[in-house]
């Protein structure tokens with residue numbers, strides 16, 4: 575199945591009867607070379623790059639629910655690479671480069687829209703910190719601009735500039751940042767991987783690992799035992815549960831993060847805007863809805879729904895930043911399960927079990943990482959060595975003290 579403008583036109587003339595499923599629906603085989611656990615963005619991207627870049631075959635992705643039902647289809651869709659630290663910046667920069675050509679590569683419309691990400695600052699100290707981060711971004715070859723208050727006002731005149739408590743002093747703008755349609759990214763990678771022969775198996779929950787003498791042999795699933803000598807786990811919010819089945823306790827905790835969508839409004843918000851004095855970020859979807867979010871719910875949970883105090887907190891942030899948002903009606907809210915690492919930085923690494931690889935700890939920032947995460951995890955699984963841009967994402971860094979404590983991550987993930 576190949577998509578093109580001509581195809582859309584042709585199908586329109588034929589009553590749209592020629593469209594086929596975006597990926598096959600195969601039954602699991604008895605054995606594969608490589609199994610990826612988790613059919614989210616990271617798992618599907620890993621399978622795709624394993625097949626396309628690293629020439630691997632006999633790959634299966636096992637997903638316990640349906641594709642796009644996890645965080646990949648629940649996030650607020652922001653992509654950017656404005657990170658500060660050496661451990662992170664090159665990795666997210668690599669991801670943005672992959673985003674830029676992703677739709678052509680996958681032949682799938684993921685609505686990647688590089689319409690800019692603006693982080694607002696409200697104090698002199700915050701502006702200095704943004705200047706430093708922006709310089710780090712530019713030194714790595716990516717774009718960043720420090721705007722003063724007048725420039726921000728020109729871009730977003732509806733913001734509350736004269737709020738006595740949180741006056742807007744300027745902002746750090748990354749024009750190459752933006753948004754992508756979240757679940758279409760999962761569908762696009764599934765489409766691309768399926769075309770390369772990857773078996774994508776939904777409704778197949780991994781319930782245990784078969785490990786003999788420290789070596790991976792295969793996985794026990796809700797659809798029977800499947801053998802594989804290499805297994806990559808990319809299950810985001812379920813990381814702790816799944817890795818516990820291999821006898822591992824991770825430096826990761828699961829929390830709920832909520833997202834909100836308003837009724838459709840006329841085009842108002844030019845790109846992504848984030849509040850620097852609270853945890854609130856907003857963009858506008860192509861259908862006109864304001865898509866926004868804030869902080870995680872402050873308790874551990876595996877439920878994909880959150881509680882009212884956080885909704886109140888997020889709305890307070892929105893009202894402080896742009897009081898006009900108070901007149902919009904909230905249409906939808908949902909939650910996803912975040913795999914919060916202790917320094918806010920992810921893990922892409924081998925494990926003590928030979929043939930078992932782990933990808934997780936993405937906190938609330940893993941969507942933008944999807945292409946690079948899949949690429950680097952595929953590199954690790956195929957070669958046994960970390961990809962150079964992901965070499966800091968080690969599992970043992972909490973023991974050795976080499977944490978990557980990144981403020982560019984968002985609001986203090988290390989405090990959760």
Ligand SMILES: Cc1cc2nc3c(=O)[nH]c(=O)nc-3n(C[C@H](O)[C@H](O)[C@H](O)COP(=O)(O)OP(=O)(O)OC[C@H]3O[C@@H](n4cnc5c(N)ncnc54)[C@H](O)[C@@H]3O)c2cc1C
Nearest residue numbers: 612614615616638644645646649650652780910940941942
């Ligand atoms: C509300 C919200 C807003 C967010 N906003 C942003 C944002 O704006 N920008 C950004 O960069 N990031 C954002 N994130 C974070 C981002 O969505 C996640 O970090 C990222 O999607 C996680 O990777 P994934 O796509 O592979 O996860 P998922 O889509 O959750 O994939 C994991 C999959 O593993 C499956 N699974 C679990 N256990 C098993 C098992 N035992 N067997 C088989 N399968 C299993 C699950 O069903 C799931 O489908 C947000 C997240 C949320 C919830």
